[in-house]
Amino acid sequence: MDTQLDTFFAALSDPTRRAVIERLTQGPAPVSELHAPHDMALPSFLKHLRRLETAGLIRSEKTGRVRSVRLAPEPLRQAEDWLNRQRKLWEGRTDRLQALAEALERKPS
Amino acid sequence: MDTQLDTFFAALSDPTRRAVIERLTQGPAPVSELHAPHDMALPSFLKHLRRLETAGLIRSEKTGRVRSVRLAPEPLRQAEDWLNRQRKLWEGRTDRLQALAEALERKPS
DNA sequence: GCGATACTTAGCCAAATGGATACCCAACTC
DNA sequence: GAGTTGGGTATCCATTTGGCTAAGTATCGC
Numbered sequence: 001m002d003t004q005l006d007t008f009f010a011a012l013s014d015p016t017r018r019a020v021i022e023r024l025t026q027g028p029a030p031v032s033e034l035h036a037p038h039d040m041a042l043p044s045f046l047k048h049l050r051r052l053e054t055a056g057l058i059r060s061e062k063t064g065r066v067r068s069v070r071l072a073p074e075p076l077r078q079a080e081d082w083l084n085r086q087r088k089l090w091e092g093r094t095d096r097l098q099a100l101a102e103a104l105e106r107k108p109s
Numbered sequence: 110m111d112t113q114l115d116t117f118f119a120a121l122s123d124p125t126r127r128a129v130i131e132r133l134t135q136g137p138a139p140v141s142e143l144h145a146p147h148d149m150a151l152p153s154f155l156k157h158l159r160r161l162e163t164a165g166l167i168r169s170e171k172t173g174r175v176r177s178v179r180l181a182p183e184p185l186r187q188a189e190d191w192l193n194r195q196r197k198l199w200e201g202r203t204d205r206l207q208a209l210a211e212a213l214e215r216k217p218s
Numbered sequence: 219g220c221g222a223t224a225c226t227t228a229g230c231c232a233a234a235t236g237g238a239t240a241c242c243c244a245a246c247t248c
Numbered sequence: 249g250a251g252t253t254g255g256g257t258a259t260c261c262a263t264t265t266g267g268c269t270a271a272g273t274a275t276c277g278c
Contacts, residue, residue, distance in 0.1 A: 006122055013119035014236085018191075025198035032254060043235050046256070051235095055166050065245050065254050080192040082127075087185045091135035123266085141224065151225075153267050160265095174224045174275040 006058075007080050011055035016040070017048050021057065023080070028070035031060075114164075117188050118163035125149070126157050130166065130180070137179035140169075 011017055022032055035045045050067065052058045056078070060069040120126055129143055144154045158178065162166045166185070169178040 005127065006124060009118045009122035012192075013115055013117075013122055015115060016236095018114065021195055022198075025202065027202060030254085040236090040256075040278085043236060043239085043257080047236070065144065065243095076192055076196045076199070080189060083121075083185055083189040083192065086130055086134055087189065089131075090180050090185070090195055091138060093134065107275070125266095149266095152227085152269060155226075156266070166268085171225090174273095176225070217226085 005079065005082060007055040008057070008075065011052050011057055012079070014048065017044070017052055020048065020052060021076075024058065024069065024071045028068050028097055030066045032066075034069060062091075114188065114191060116160075116164040117166070120161050120166055120207070124159065125154070126161055128162060129157065129178075129186065130185075133178065133180045137177050139175045139177055141175075143178060153179065 005019070014020070016038055019038070023029065023034060023037075031046070031049065035042055038045055049060070053060060055075075057072055058069055059072050060067050060070075096099070121130070125147055128147070132143060132146075140155070140158065141163065143158070144151055147154055158167070158169070162169060166181055167178055168181050169176050171177075191203075
């Protein structure tokens with residue numbers, strides 16, 4: 001059904017890819033710089049970048065032989081929204097349960 | 110590195126599993142009830158439940174022949190925290206960039 | 219206690235994932 | 249214009265994933 005969130009969460013389920021995201025919060029960077037800290041062959045690393053890009057989390061642009069990569073504007077918020085909604089529903093429910101429990105305790109029938 | 114977030118996001122990357130989470134925000138349910146809306150053989154569905162449980166998102170307890178499943182207390186917030194942190198870092202940066210751009214515009218050297 | 223109910227385990231299979239190597243191509247550098 | 253640098257492509261490989269069927273176990277209801 002919801003391919004958006006699918007590829008989104010899948011993209012974030014890998015430590016290499018999350019590290020790339022974290023790095024990019026500090027600003028755009030070329031591929032080689034993003035690759036440097038990761039002990040991995042470049043083609044393997046490029047796969048991760050492509051997965052992030054098809055998930056819509058990053059964008060990139062090539063100038064000369066250098067490809068510059070940056071975070072995409074909106075999409076982190078989408079996943080966050082989903083999580084937030086679920087958590088609120090769940091917390092609302094437990095709150096009501098606590099209220100019920102307390103009510104029963106005050107007035108044990 | 111961070112196996113916590115790995116299994117966490119991976120668990121949320123599947124629509125069946127997200128649907129289970131959504132259902133569980135309304136309260137605990139037995140396996141058969143969770144399974145009902147999904148057009149899938151029970152053993153396949155149980156794999157999803159096991160993945161959610163090893164990711165720490167749900168807990169379950171068997172009474173008689175029925176296994177009751179409920180949301181785990183804390184963990185939705187963890188993923189949310191990570192996303193929130195990244196988003197804030199990124200937004201902070203773009204804010205500073207905007208401020209810089211505006212400053213340059215006001216006082217073009 | 220016998221059948222139905224509610225899982226559970228054991229295997230099988232195709233496709234996707236995450237890594238590798240080997241080789242290619244374009245664009246700066248001198 | 250020859251070499252180096254920064255990516256990119258093509259394969260290959262082992263493992264994981266997400267589905268299945270078949271068969272098992274342990275209540276529960278009568």
